[in-house]
Amino acid sequence: MSSRLHGFPGGLILDGHKAISSGRPSMRAAIPERLFIPLQQHIGEPAEALVRPGQRVLKGEVIGAASGYFSVPVHASTSGTVVEVADHPVPHPSGLKCACVVIEADGEDTWFERSTIADPTRLDPAALRNLIRKAGVVGMGGAGFPTFVKLNPGPGRHVKTVILNGAECEPYITCDDRLMRERPGAIVAGAEIIRRATQAERCVIGVEENKPEAYQALRDAASDGVEVVQVPVRYPIGGEKELIQVLTGREVPSDGLPAEVGVLVQNVATAAAVYEAVEKGQPLISRYVTVTGSGVSEPRNLEARIGTPLRDLLEQCGMREGEVTSLIMGGPMMGFSLRDADVPLVKTSNCVLAETGPDSNAGLPVLPCIRCGSCAQVCPVKLLPQQLYWYARAKDFDKVQDHHLFDCIECGCCAYVCPSNIPLVQYYRFAKTEIWGQEREREKADLARRRHEARLARLEREKREREARHRAKRAVLSGKDQKMEGDAAKQAAIRAALERAKAKRSSSGDRQEGAARQRTD
Amino acid sequence: MQQRLLIATSPYRHREASVRALMLNVLYALLPGIGLYVWFFGWGVVVNAVLATLVAVSVEAAMLFARRRPLRLFLTDGSAVVTAVLLALALPPLAPWWVTVTGTAFAIAVAKHLYGGLGFNPFNPAMVGYVVLLISFPREMTMWPAAGVISGEYAGFLDSVRIIFMGSSAAGMLDAITGATPLDLMKTQLGLNQTVTEILASPVFGDFGGKGWEWLGNGFFLGGIWLLYKRVITWHIPVAVLTSLFLMALISSALDPGSHPSPLFHLFSGGAMLGAFFIATDPVSAATTPKGRLVYGAGIGILTYIIREWGGYPDGIAFAVLLMNMATPTIDYYTQPRTLGHEKP
Numbered sequence A: 001m002s003s004r005l006h007g008f009p010g011g012l013i014l015d016g017h018k019a020i021s022s023g024r025p026s027m028r029a030a031i032p033e034r035l036f037i038p039l040q041q042h043i044g045e046p047a048e049a050l051v052r053p054g055q056r057v058l059k060g061e062v063i064g065a066a067s068g069y070f071s072v073p074v075h076a077s078t079s080g081t082v083v084e085v086a087d088h089p090v091p092h093p094s095g096l097k098c099a100c101v102v103i104e105a106d107g108e109d110t111w112f113e114r115s116t117i118a119d120p121t122r123l124d125p126a127a128l129r130n131l132i133r134k135a136g137v138v139g140m141g142g143a144g145f146p147t148f149v150k151l152n153p154g155p156g157r158h159v160k161t162v163i164l165n166g167a168e169c170e171p172y173i174t175c176d177d178r179l180m181r182e183r184p185g186a187i188v189a190g191a192e193i194i195r196r197a198t199q200a201e202r203c204v205i206g207v208e209e210n211k212p213e214a215y216q217a218l219r220d221a222a223s224d225g226v227e228v229v230q231v232p233v234r235y236p237i238g239g240e241k242e243l244i245q246v247l248t249g250r251e252v253p254s255d256g257l258p259a260e261v262g263v264l265v266q267n268v269a270t271a272a273a274v275y276e277a278v279e280k281g282q283p284l285i286s287r288y289v290t291v292t293g294s295g296v297s298e299p300r301n302l303e304a305r306i307g308t309p310l311r312d313l314l315e316q317c318g319m320r321e322g323e324v325t326s327l328i329m330g331g332p333m334m335g336f337s338l339r340d341a342d343v344p345l346v347k348t349s350n351c352v353l354a355e356t357g358p359d360s361n362a363g364l365p366v367l368p369c370i371r372c373g374s375c376a377q378v379c380p381v382k383l384l385p386q387q388l389y390w391y392a393r394a395k396d397f398d399k400v401q402d403h404h405l406f407d408c409i410e411c412g413c414c415a416y417v418c419p420s421n422i423p424l425v426q427y428y429r430f431a432k433t434e435i436w437g438q439e440r441e442r443e444k445a446d447l448a449r450r451r452h453e454a455r456l457a458r459l460e461r462e463k464r465e466r467e468a469r470h471r472a473k474r475a476v477l478s479g480k481d482q483k484m485e486g487d488a489a490k491q492a493a494i495r496a497a498l499e500r501a502k503a504k505r506s507s508s509g510d511r512q513e514g515a516a517r518q519r520t521d
Numbered sequence B: 001m002q003q004r005l006l007i008a009t010s011p012y013r014h015r016e017a018s019v020r021a022l023m024l025n026v027l028y029a030l031l032p033g034i035g036l037y038v039w040f041f042g043w044g045v046v047v048n049a050v051l052a053t054l055v056a057v058s059v060e061a062a063m064l065f066a067r068r069r070p071l072r073l074f075l076t077d078g079s080a081v082v083t084a085v086l087l088a089l090a091l092p093p094l095a096p097w098w099v100t101v102t103g104t105a106f107a108i109a110v111a112k113h114l115y116g117g118l119g120f121n122p123f124n125p126a127m128v129g130y131v132v133l134l135i136s137f138p139r140e141m142t143m144w145p146a147a148g149v150i151s152g153e154y155a156g157f158l159d160s161v162r163i164i165f166m167g168s169s170a171a172g173m174l175d176a177i178t179g180a181t182p183l184d185l186m187k188t189q190l191g192l193n194q195t196v197t198e199i200l201a202s203p204v205f206g207d208f209g210g211k212g213w214e215w216l217g218n219g220f221f222l223g224g225i226w227l228l229y230k231r232v233i234t235w236h237i238p239v240a241v242l243t244s245l246f247l248m249a250l251i252s253s254a255l256d257p258g259s260h261p262s263p264l265f266h267l268f269s270g271g272a273m274l275g276a277f278f279i280a281t282d283p284v285s286a287a288t289t290p291k292g293r294l295v296y297g298a299g300i301g302i303l304t305y306i307i308r309e310w311g312g313y314p315d316g317i318a319f320a321v322l323l324m325n326m327a328t329p330t331i332d333y334y335t336q337p338r339t340l341g342h343e344k345p
């Protein structure tokens, strides 16, 4: 079974800079003195700490429990003593702090008991998902989406094809490359498990043509149900929607999931983690990470424990102390700047790029947009970056959404080619944040408006009740010469008014409750 | 890592591309056309181009200063020079100096800077300058030298300088300026009820355009191909302009060959090639979507033909470009490409 490849629009051929780190075999990073394990390393609700300062924990022990459906647990990545549970800086574009469990390692690296399953092939999809969830597996390619959620496409959707993303198209990053070369068996086995968990018919692993060793290793390891395919070297072919398009020729609907075209995409590293979780009972507590750039003398890949401070990793790769001028988490196209190296490695960290010398973009003069259209030619989503820029700059958020701002994957191709050196993606991020902010405001205003309406309704109701009571009283006082029928009619009218008011009260109560529910969703 | 780390946002890499490089490429691409221009019509065009460039850069500097814009940044982007040279190429090569100065100053000061400068001008500045001159100085703007191969007179560099700055009579080279261009001649003669074949017998005409003029067309065509190769422009606009002009001419000449010159005559006369590859492709004032560029280019081709055939002016490129400039925002809005994952817009 061989796949015919399809194209995707736009894209760039970039300098890979991959050889500088891909040549050396990966190395197991040393156990750091202290680990900072964030309770939130995934999209969704943060895990809840289960440990107290002073408590001893073993490697692989759960230290944070999943809270709610959209959450996964967090595990200790070595044995030691919990020092504190407190906010610490984590790798995040905004320099955010987040609750971390700080563990002082004892150096023994003693495992917690691991329960292995005799015959995992007999497990049904739900049981597989449960194991994967318990192991804290999330998408390791970047977003950190809980894998078990993704493996459950929901009723009425059937995954036909599982795609493993081994494209790794972003420059400098080689951790997937090394993983594919060194542990192809785990990836293929993980692919099989994912295929079983989704009951998909086929599974394709896509590897960029610039990684022939990885491709060969996977081919050698591949079982019958797993197909390994080389895809052209073109950034951003490793984007989820781009890879789907290249391998299946289908476009994922703008506001839909890949499952709508019968596809599920997982990163190769995630597949290996799934294998460890299901067949070995090992949670996700370490990952391959590329430490590269001119700021380290020995750029290479490390297999490092989650929670290891990046400084430790950089030092193990010969950081040129004092010369490093910038640290980028991720690659040069989609990564983000770190303020310092004192943030921990998390489940989604694929690369630390340490650079020396001046900012590569500084000194490039920024000119007005000349509407040359180069940006539109390279956009993989077929947006008009120049128009998005124009409207984002003018803060015309309606027009910017008319031009499909939210389809932008922030790949940076447009900014890369712009002859006017406009930091286009920065404008798109700004516009997205603004629009989100406005939506939140609107929701808040909506809620306030509903509260206000409910209050008005209540006042109105009370007024009417008061009037009804007055009328009733007057009726009683002047009732002597009134006929019984008239009295009864009045009574009935009053009852009806009360009834109406009651109905109104209960329905407005419902509405308020509904609004509150919406907000907590 | 004692010092503070640089904080920026991705992408952290940038292709070596700049507005200046684009503009320089446009100037390089004009060289073959300019070379042939000099060969056939003398050095006047070079004198004009230099003069226009000096004026353009000075006016640009003055406007930037007045608008409190960074001088160095914008003076080195090369856009003013391109406007100046394109305008010089559109002017009669021996036009008096004040014509060139007025047109260039108007193009830069009004058409470019009063609308907001680089990137914000809705109209092609060179064409605005040209049209203003055409309307204000119709006599000077239609005095063209015949190709040296016909008139036997060839304006060298110094002669050109003298004619441009002192007038042709003072320079004693009256013959160098003979008047109508081939397009012009075609039009007036057709108006006198001559047939196309009779008119083409005149020594002014070459194989399929005006003598010399058709060579200019070749030169600009060559430069245009180079621009395409260097990806300074995309194929959409030139192909659309030339195809629509060709088709219009083809239909008319098929219906009535006696009074409509052939499509090739249209492509290789006047400013068709220069216009299609260099003027209509000015990115700032042109449509920016691929489909929009086809519409925009086709509009220019069709309007050019209509103006050439039925309008009051011999060549219609400039008016056609300006008219289509007006339609650009609308064209762009309605020709958005289909974003991936969306239905047809």
Ligand code: SF4
Pocket: A368, A369, A370, A371, A372, A373, A374, A375, A376, A385, A386, A389, A414, A417, A418, A419, A420, A421, A422, A424
């Ligand atoms: S590449 Fe830059 S200058 Fe060109 S159209 Fe896009 S945003 Fe404008």
Ligand code: SF4
Pocket: A375, A378, A379, A380, A381, A382, A383, A384, A385, A407, A408, A409, A410, A411, A412, A413, A414, A415, A424, A425
């Ligand atoms: S960053 Fe957005 S607009 Fe720019 S090329 Fe990528 S997807 Fe297109």
